[in-house]
Amino acid sequence: MKGKILRCIQCNELVNNTEYDSMPEYYYHEEGKNFVERPRDDRKTFELRHNGHQIEELTVVDGSFISQWPYLEPVKEGYFQVTNGKERFLVRKWRESIDNPISYQLIDGYIEITNTQLEVQRQDIRRQMRAEIPSISDRKIDQFIQVVEDVASQLDWKKLEVSAEGENPLITYYKLGDHSMGNILSRSTEIFNSKEFKKIKEFIYQNNGHNDVMTLRVRRRFKIVTTDKTKRTNSHL
Template sequence: MNQLIRCKNCDDLFMKTPFDQLPEYEWDPHHTPENFRSLARDDFQDFLNHHQGHQLEHLKIIEDSFASEKPYSEPLKTSFFKATNGKEIFVIKKFREKIDEPLKYQLVSGDFSLKLAGIEIQAEEISRQLKKEMIPPLSQTQIDAFLKLYHHLVKTINIQECTRVQDEASHPLEVYYAINEVHLMYLLRNCHHIFKGEQYLAIEAFIYRHKDDGVLLLKASFNIHLTETAKKKKVASPSLPLKKEKIIEKK
């Protein structure tokens, strides 16, 4: 289990993971037939040695506080998240500059928030799904009219009135939402102007089928707004032996 540890004396951070003691492997053409040699390492012990006599504390990462301008899968990026010791909330910058470097964690003086940049429908996905599912098939004019209607509806929506759908986006600044019952009724009522008879029944079924977890989800995009403040003047903490800090017990 990962643990985020802060040195109260100098504000250094360390992310303790199960991989801290894994060896490194170095290319050595004169060593073994496999041409690699193992180098012992213990990153956490190095951190303890460097902060000998300092006070350490465990920080709990605040759920859903992660933000980054690049996708989750991008290894080279700067991210921000929040953590707390139960009394204070800290803003933490997570980054690395090269792919072969370990991740670094740094306290940031200030705060960040996410500002809504825009809301959009999944037009291409909706069009593709309508062509795939609707029997008898819709004309392109009908598909375009439905997209125009849905796009008009989105302009009137307050995203705070919608339900956030978890684990849909691959990007930290993209969030998917399901429309509420009021928006649903508006959409269905106005579909009567585009579809008649069996086609209306088919589009109604399509809307109910995809409103909560499919192509009718709305995609909201956000920007990171970082507010930096002057760093607070630290009051020196008395040094304590590391063995008194529960968080640093080694097993």
């Protein structure tokens, strides 16, 4: 997310300071049967409410946003870190409904990744192989997928190259490296005849980018660990 977070130190309240702060809102006027413009200035409203208080500017830590919801979902909950240059803070961000403003809450705690799982896109590989190479039997496809899973099980996902972000921040796709593809091809010679092997080699190389079927998918789970001194104060965009 972009912009700067403003924090009132005394009240522990937040506002997201963006280029859209002073853009007007529009609502439908039932009587007039038309849309009416409503002036708005979030930063000014925040500063007036906290007049005389100490305000500090917080910078969002790149790559810290995490949520189980898709990026494009407008009504969701997520967490991210901000810093004032000396210490970091955890912020909860959520929206109750599409008509409500985004709310921000400062949390005394941290994000803990509880589980990380490396997956082969088994069903997608099977579906695409059937579509692209219909001459290969399901039995051989299953054997090939087992080889891919065996090779993947020996990999450390942290050493792989990211090829694409998933539909939410907990999912990432990683490319198979040259060594891994070589291992898969070497073991595939025991499954396919020479004509099939040529097609399999093309299939592997053509489908190992972005979130294509030969890339590996990493899924994560997380929880928010809070301390006994947690203070939760809501603020709105």
